[in-house]
Amino acid sequence: MPVNLKDNLLLSDDVGYFFHDGFSFSNDAMLKVALRHIAIRRAQDDIEKIKPITFHYSSFNYGNNIAVHIDAYKNHTENIFIFDRSSLPQQTSPLQEGWEELRYEKYPILEFLSKAAPTSIYINKELEKVIVFVAKLNEKWVSSFSSSLFRILTWLFPDTQPDDDELILFKAISERNLDSLEKLSNDVCKTIDFAKEKRQRETEHFKKDLHGWGSGAYYSMVQNLENGAGNTRQSISVKTSELAKLIETLNEQTMQLNALRNSPPPNSDDVFEFFDMHRQLTTLKVEKDYDGKHLFYLINEKIEYYDVDEFVKQFKNKHSDLNKAKFSSEFLEIVYGLFALGKGSVKTRCVFKLTGISQLYPEMHWKYGDTKILPHPHLDMGACLGRNSSAIVAYLANSNWSQAVLQSIVATKNINFRDTHVVMKMMRWLNSKLNSKSKLIVSDKGIEMSLSEFHAYLKELTNNG
Amino acid sequence: MITVKLNTDSIRDKMIVSELDKTPNSIFSTLGINPSGSMVSIDGRTLESHELDLTFEELHVKAGATTSLNSNVKADGGTN
Numbered sequence: 001m002p003v004n005l006k007d008n009l010l011l012s013d014d015v016g017y018f019f020h021d022g023f024s025f026s027n028d029a030m031l032k033v034a035l036r037h038i039a040i041r042r043a044q045d046d047i048e049k050i051k052p053i054t055f056h057y058s059s060f061n062y063g064n065n066i067a068v069h070i071d072a073y074k075n076h077t078e079n080i081f082i083f084d085r086s087s088l089p090q091q092t093s094p095l096q097e098g099w100e101e102l103r104y105e106k107y108p109i110l111e112f113l114s115k116a117a118p119t120s121i122y123i124n125k126e127l128e129k130v131i132v133f134v135a136k137l138n139e140k141w142v143s144s145f146s147s148s149l150f151r152i153l154t155w156l157f158p159d160t161q162p163d164d165d166e167l168i169l170f171k172a173i174s175e176r177n178l179d180s181l182e183k184l185s186n187d188v189c190k191t192i193d194f195a196k197e198k199r200q201r202e203t204e205h206f207k208k209d210l211h212g213w214g215s216g217a218y219y220s221m222v223q224n225l226e227n228g229a230g231n232t233r234q235s236i237s238v239k240t241s242e243l244a245k246l247i248e249t250l251n252e253q254t255m256q257l258n259a260l261r262n263s264p265p266p267n268s269d270d271v272f273e274f275f276d277m278h279r280q281l282t283t284l285k286v287e288k289d290y291d292g293k294h295l296f297y298l299i300n301e302k303i304e305y306y307d308v309d310e311f312v313k314q315f316k317n318k319h320s321d322l323n324k325a326k327f328s329s330e331f332l333e334i335v336y337g338l339f340a341l342g343k344g345s346v347k348t349r350c351v352f353k354l355t356g357i358s359q360l361y362p363e364m365h366w367k368y369g370d371t372k373i374l375p376h377p378h379l380d381m382g383a384c385l386g387r388n389s390s391a392i393v394a395y396l397a398n399s400n401w402s403q404a405v406l407q408s409i410v411a412t413k414n415i416n417f418r419d420t421h422v423v424m425k426m427m428r429w430l431n432s433k434l435n436s437k438s439k440l441i442v443s444d445k446g447i448e449m450s451l452s453e454f455h456a457y458l459k460e461l462t463n464n465g
Numbered sequence: 466m467i468t469v470k471l472n473t474d475s476i477r478d479k480m481i482v483s484e485l486d487k488t489p490n491s492i493f494s495t496l497g498i499n500p501s502g503s504m505v506s507i508d509g510r511t512l513e514s515h516e517l518d519l520t521f522e523e524l525h526v527k528a529g530a531t532t533s534l535n536s537n538v539k540a541d542g543g544t545n
Contacts, residue, residue, distance in 0.1 A: 278506075391474060410539055
């Protein structure tokens with residue numbers, strides 16, 4: 001018949017709070033009462049001195065080697081390990097240092113326990129640990145084992161004898177005298193207010209936990225918010241940048257819109273009046289496609305805008321492209337007279353395409369007008385406006401098409417001597433016309449001349465001093 | 466008196482009332498504009514640098530007329 005100890009104070013939650021047994025088994029009440037009674041009495045009414053005696057139950061079978069069982073539980077804090085097996089292990093190797101099998105000649109404890117279930121016990125007095133093997137643990141064995149603790153826990157009972165009060169305890173267990181056990185338990189619990197102590201310790205524990213929890217949560221929240229704020233700042237930065245670009249675009253569009261509103265679209269009269277006014281401009285044709293209407297016009301001009309110093313530097317440099325080309329002395333005298341002395345200008349031509357009032361580009365390789373004069377080296381030969389492009393774009397952004405057209409004239413009057421590749425194209429083209437009768441030059445007196453006539457003009461100037 | 470409609474890279478259609486004995490350079494000077502390095506044209510005629518100091522009358526502008534005075538910056542073409 002199972003022992004009913006459910007009302008025993010030693011099994012209450014308040015007392016159990018101070019004892020931390022490992023895995024237990026179903027009919028462990030007697031063993032718990034015994035172990036707790038011994039521990040509390042030994043503390044002599046001082047709860048701080050209670051040194052719990054605890055146990056751990058296992059039905060796991062590690063084989064026959066006792067040492068393996070000892071090793072498996074060496075890091076456990078419990079004092080008693082109870083291995084419940086179908087049969088006892090056979091010792092196959094020497095025990096580790098400090099361990100010994102419990103055997104008394106005077107007290108046949110194993111024989112006593114084995115009457116309830118075969119038992120073998122190993123003890124390490126220094127470590128205050130006991131390993132118990134029992135074949136098929138049962139309630140009778142638990143009572144026998146519990147009543148024999150004074151012979152098993154040798155570090156607590158060095159003389160293998162309990163004192164008088166403990167003797168009463170073990171006798172009551174042995175006799176399974178529940179009333180006596182309850183009285184003993186009540187008496188031993190009377191000296192200490194376990195409930196109060198439990199509350200105090202729990203409060204301290206909660207405080208500690210709460211502090212740790214609160215602290216961790218606090219710093220975690222700070223960290224999370226910092227990260228969140230950083231991400232938000234980054235997002236704001238990106239969106240601010242995007243917004244700034246949009247505002248910039250809007251400002252540009254607004255500026256262009258205002259410019260357009262303040263400047264009605266040019267009618268054909270305005271445009272042709274402007275072109276008629278400029279003698280170097282000739283309108284060629286109007287075309288229409290999906291981009292809109294295109295006005296093609298020809299510019300006939302003279303090359304007059306260039307860097308004289310840059311030309312002279314290249315002319316005097318024996319290793320320049322100009323000199324490496326091995327032009328004739330006559331030709332070199334002509335180009336020197338044109339670009340260094342400024343005694344004449346080379347006539348040039350180029351066709352531009354004006355699309356609405358939004359785009360203006362040079363057109364390459366057109367054959368309109370006087371095709372015998374120099375096609376512009378940058379524009380007709382390369383469709384390259386250079387830095388004139390930015391000026392034209394700026395004018396068109398403000399719908400200032402007339403200034404843009406004037407800038408195309410500026411571009412036509414220009415040659416960039418630093419762009420040697422284009423310059424050499426011009427030189428070779430001019431050189432090929434050395435014997436041509438075409439009036440390719442306008443002298444500083446405004447007289448149109450062929451290259452050879454211009455050379456003669458230079459000679460005449462030299463002879464006249 | 467004449468009306469000068471001035472266009473530069475920074476000024477658009479600025480209407481200026483002027484005397485015929487004024488010069489393009491005097492207009493530019495009044496407005497703090499330095500035309501050197503620019504192509505200056507008047508009514509479709511590109512002016513040589515010395516012509517900037519000719520009076521509007523000498524540049525064949527007639528009294529009561531509206532004339533266009535344009536200045537465009539000379540910029541290099543090409544890629545260098």
